[in-house]
Amino acid sequence: MAGATSFLSTSIPQYPSSSCSTSSSSSSRNSRVATRATSFSSSYNWNKLVNHTISFSCSANPSSSPSSAAPTTKPLIELQFIGPKPGEDGSYPLDRASAISGEKLLRNIMLDNKIELYAAYGKVMNCGGGGSCGTCIVEIVDGQELLNERTDTEKRYLKKKPESWRLACQTIVGNKENAGKVVVQRLPQWKK
Numbered sequence: 001m002a003g004a005t006s007f008l009s010t011s012i013p014q015y016p017s018s019s020c021s022t023s024s025s026s027s028s029r030n031s032r033v034a035t036r037a038t039s040f041s042s043s044y045n046w047n048k049l050v051n052h053t054i055s056f057s058c059s060a061n062p063s064s065s066p067s068s069a070a071p072t073t074k075p076l077i078e079l080q081f082i083g084p085k086p087g088e089d090g091s092y093p094l095d096r097a098s099a100i101s102g103e104k105l106l107r108n109i110m111l112d113n114k115i116e117l118y119a120a121y122g123k124v125m126n127c128g129g130g131g132s133c134g135t136c137i138v139e140i141v142d143g144q145e146l147l148n149e150r151t152d153t154e155k156r157y158l159k160k161k162p163e164s165w166r167l168a169c170q171t172i173v174g175n176k177e178n179a180g181k182v183v184v185q186r187l188p189q190w191k192k
Contacts, residue, residue: 075101075179077146081115084187101174105129106147106184107136110168117168119187129169136168137161137189143182148172 076098083093097113107129110117118126122135129136131153140147144164151170158165165188173182 074103075174075177077101077143077174077179078181079109079173080181080183081110082141082183082185084185084190099173101146101178102172102176104173105169106138106166106171106173107168109173116186119190127169131167131170134158134167137187138166138168138171139164139185139188140166141183141185143180146174146178146180146182148175 077100079097079099081095081097083095086092095113095115097109097115099109104112107117109115117136117138119135122133125133126135127133131151134157137158139162141164147166148171150158150163150166154167154170157167
């Protein structure tokens, strides 16, 4: 009987940021269990078990009050990606994405949002973001000030290209403090 009480009182999961208290009461007159142990199996004769009721109360975060701290929102960078070739109607396709300032490379944002980054040969010949192939070239049309400065790798690969051209694998979007909009031309080498 003590074993059943011990099992039932310790079967309530304890989570790091919660506090729970349990209380139990027993009665030997009835052979019914008030709680259900779904993953417990035993050859114990349950007909001889005493009636055992468990009550508990939990609070998700007992030390915090509603007015203790307002959640801080991180600055967001909105991105627009202009397609390399116009559509049938003459307009360029436009993809949109957003990212928390300073947390991602431009390459990862494009891949996460399934925005085409590489030309045909770049899909099989890219270095995977290591900065050693130069196949992830983009042009920053607007919002250059929201990005990091050109890295030494970019200076080497893009030394004869316009200042607005960047390697997506080397470009950090934001600096954790700024917010705004960046417009990116995909595959600028295809642009007329």
